[in-house]
Amino acid sequence: MTQSGNPDKRWLDPEAKPFIEFRGVSKTYEGIPAVRDVNLSIYQGELFCLLGGSGSGKTTLLRMLAGFEAPSAGSVWIDGVDVTHIPPYERPVNMMFQSYALFPHMTVFDNIAYGLKRDGIAKAEIQTRVNELLALLRLKDFGRRKPDQLSGGQRQRVALARALAKRPKVLLLDEPLGALDKNLREDTQLELIKIQESLGITFIVVTHDQEEAMTLATRIGVMDEGYLVQTDEPHTIYEYPSSKYVADFIGDINLFECLVAGEEGSDSVLYSAEIDATLEPPSGLSAPLNQVLWYAIRPEKMRLSRAPVETGNVLSGVVHEIAYLGDFSVYWIDLDNGFRLRVSRPNISRMDHFAESWDERVYVTWDVDAGVVLTQ
Amino acid sequence: MRSKRLFQSIAGRQWVAWIPTVWLLTFFLVPFLVVLKISLSESAIAMPPYQPIVQWLEGGLAEIRLNFGNYLFLIDDPLYLASYGESVRIALVSTLVTLFIGYPMAHVIAMAPEPRRTLLLILVILPFWTSFLLRVYAWIAILKSNGLLNAVLLNLGLISEPLVILQTDLAVYLGIAYTYLPFMVLPLYAALSKLDRTLLEAAEDLGATPWVSFWTVTLPLTLPGIFAGSLLVFVPAIGEFVIPALLGGNDTLMIGKVLWNEFFANRDWPIASAVAIIMLCLIVGPLMWLSRLQSRAERA
Numbered sequence: 001m002t003q004s005g006n007p008d009k010r011w012l013d014p015e016a017k018p019f020i021e022f023r024g025v026s027k028t029y030e031g032i033p034a035v036r037d038v039n040l041s042i043y044q045g046e047l048f049c050l051l052g053g054s055g056s057g058k059t060t061l062l063r064m065l066a067g068f069e070a071p072s073a074g075s076v077w078i079d080g081v082d083v084t085h086i087p088p089y090e091r092p093v094n095m096m097f098q099s100y101a102l103f104p105h106m107t108v109f110d111n112i113a114y115g116l117k118r119d120g121i122a123k124a125e126i127q128t129r130v131n132e133l134l135a136l137l138r139l140k141d142f143g144r145r146k147p148d149q150l151s152g153g154q155r156q157r158v159a160l161a162r163a164l165a166k167r168p169k170v171l172l173l174d175e176p177l178g179a180l181d182k183n184l185r186e187d188t189q190l191e192l193i194k195i196q197e198s199l200g201i202t203f204i205v206v207t208h209d210q211e212e213a214m215t216l217a218t219r220i221g222v223m224d225e226g227y228l229v230q231t232d233e234p235h236t237i238y239e240y241p242s243s244k245y246v247a248d249f250i251g252d253i254n255l256f257e258c259l260v261a262g263e264e265g266s267d268s269v270l271y272s273a274e275i276d277a278t279l280e281p282p283s284g285l286s287a288p289l290n291q292v293l294w295y296a297i298r299p300e301k302m303r304l305s306r307a308p309v310e311t312g313n314v315l316s317g318v319v320h321e322i323a324y325l326g327d328f329s330v331y332w333i334d335l336d337n338g339f340r341l342r343v344s345r346p347n348i349s350r351m352d353h354f355a356e357s358w359d360e361r362v363y364v365t366w367d368v369d370a371g372v373v374l375t376q
Numbered sequence: 377m378r379s380k381r382l383f384q385s386i387a388g389r390q391w392v393a394w395i396p397t398v399w400l401l402t403f404f405l406v407p408f409l410v411v412l413k414i415s416l417s418e419s420a421i422a423m424p425p426y427q428p429i430v431q432w433l434e435g436g437l438a439e440i441r442l443n444f445g446n447y448l449f450l451i452d453d454p455l456y457l458a459s460y461g462e463s464v465r466i467a468l469v470s471t472l473v474t475l476f477i478g479y480p481m482a483h484v485i486a487m488a489p490e491p492r493r494t495l496l497l498i499l500v501i502l503p504f505w506t507s508f509l510l511r512v513y514a515w516i517a518i519l520k521s522n523g524l525l526n527a528v529l530l531n532l533g534l535i536s537e538p539l540v541i542l543q544t545d546l547a548v549y550l551g552i553a554y555t556y557l558p559f560m561v562l563p564l565y566a567a568l569s570k571l572d573r574t575l576l577e578a579a580e581d582l583g584a585t586p587w588v589s590f591w592t593v594t595l596p597l598t599l600p601g602i603f604a605g606s607l608l609v610f611v612p613a614i615g616e617f618v619i620p621a622l623l624g625g626n627d628t629l630m631i632g633k634v635l636w637n638e639f640f641a642n643r644d645w646p647i648a649s650a651v652a653i654i655m656l657c658l659i660v661g662p663l664m665w666l667s668r669l670q671s672r673a674e675r676a
Binding site for chain 1 (some may be wrong): 575577579581583584585588597
């Protein structure tokens with residue numbers, strides 16, 4: 001997983017001035033809320049990803065930043081200026097559209113030059129700047145083509161070049177890689193990071209693809225039903241999700257509903273009726289007796305063995321199914337009460353002694369600190 | 377059995393292609409040739425009122441007499457050239473007027489939300505449900521000196537004596553613009569509703585004010601609609617007879633009126649036919665020019 005190299009994590013500095021701010025922003029369409037009370041600060045030079053399923057409000061939030069939608073409540077700030085009521089053509093942001101929205105009646109060159117012409121820049125200057133962009137995005141030979149004479153990947157690069165041409169303070173990207181096939185997408189992700197780093201522009205990317213968000217982002221904002229449910233670095237989002245929704249949406253996870261039961265030494269013990277077992281919570285948990293909690297554990301943090309192990313949390317069950325995925329395999333383990341666990345195992349050696357363990361009794365163990373306790 | 381199927385597959389398909397060909401030949405080409413023939417003959421006080429071009433002589437010989445005099449006469453008498461010019465001018469002005477009224481109308485309809493959009497479209501087409509002639513007579517009632525319009529303006533105190541609108545060119549422009557407006561609005565609506573609105577957002581995002589994005593994106597992308605609408609108005613407006621005859625004055629010389637006079641008042645079929653042939657050339661000329669422009673715009 002690549003992290004966009006931003007050595008100074010400004011969002012950790014309480015003194016840092018945010019570059020983009022949503023202050024209590026809500027948006028309703030005919031009474032139906034699309035975005036609900038979002039407060040978000042994004043800092044200069046970030047590559048911020050808004051991640052969420054369809055209808056989560058991520059695109060609406062982006063469109064409010066571009067100026068295509070006006071918030072129903074709250075305000076939007078860019079570089080210390082309240083832009084809530086400024087029309088799109090006067091905002092220092094440019095957008096790369098999901099459909100690319102290239103002008104079909106103009107050549108690639110004219111598409112890229114469109115924004116520069118609106119600013120009344122001299123012809124010679126436009127010429128050099130467009131040619132620079134054509135070179136940067138490997139489009140040198142296509143300047144005279146029309147958009148319908150280009151491949152999907154080329155069109156995507158033209159759209160990016162057009163959005164970069166005015167050297168905006170913020171570049172908004174709406175599902176920028178959605179239309180590309182897998183290999184091209186991975187190359188383009190790395191290319192986007194490279195361009196972002198070399199130009200130092202703040203990027204805000206909307207995506208529904210969690211892998212893409214993890215690859216690109218300095219920070220990820222996860223949205224659900226209009227709420228911004230968690231904003232953190234990719235690592236934190238994955239390892240320390242703040243809610244069941246985030247834990248479930250990002251990657252795979254096993255979730256058990258638990259009760260805080262009795263005390264054992266200084267730490268509480270969790271009892272889960274779902275798996276009919278007691279679990280030792282991660283260190284430092286302090287919760288009142290009988291509180292309902294959720295215990296979450298990622299499949300790759302669990303180990304399988306044929307003999308019982310004494311350390312950490314241990315569950316026992318029967319191998320129901322194995323999915324071989326190449327780099328790792330997924331095991332579905334049925335516990336004695338019928339609850340199904342998902343455990344993944346990297347395929348380190350070619351001859352794995354677990355590869356044909358259907359219907360065998362196995363033990364699932366994990367370190368006490370590998371799990372997460374969630375309250376919502 | 378097999379041969380029958382063969383007949384159905386190949387000959388059947390050819391027959392389908394023949395239907396429009398036969399239709400065009402019988403109802404367009406043949407009448408055109410008849411008119412062309414009459415335009416090349418000499419007028420006579422007879423039934424029909426022209427002399428035949430081909431006369432059979434003795435010994436199986438045929439004498440063909442082509443008379444280009446009718447065409448020369450049209451060039452000779454300034455009346456005809458003037459009325460051709462007048463027709464083109466009136467048709468052009470009316471086309472521009474319908475374009476300027478029709479484009480904003482089509483724009484509003486295309487941008488309207490769904491239930492209202494259908495309603496507006498129906499309103500545009502609604503006038504077709506009454507007779508065209510009736511609607512032109514209604515305009516007489518509105519425009520005449522003691523008509524509706526003057527009554528309203530006089531009562532409001534905006535004018536002190538009735539305006540003379542009826543039997544002027546203004547009334548003809550009004551009549552043509554009113555009658556042909558739907559022919560302009562519908563193709564424009566088709567072009568505008570096809571327009572991808574994210575293109576306008578992209579233009580705005582890149583710094584174009586709504587006015588600039590209209591000129592640089594909306595207008596170029598709706599050019600095919602503008603061409604189609606303009607043709608649909610311009611072509612019938614050139615040959616328009618009813619509107620100039622009823623709303624225009626005696627000095628409104630449109631070629632449709634001249635044609636009617638030659639044919640029915642003067643009973644000079646050859647001259648009338650020559651007038652019709654020249655009019656056809658006048659219409660086909662801009663038609664081909666516009667369709668070439670249009671195909672170039674579509675290719676671009």
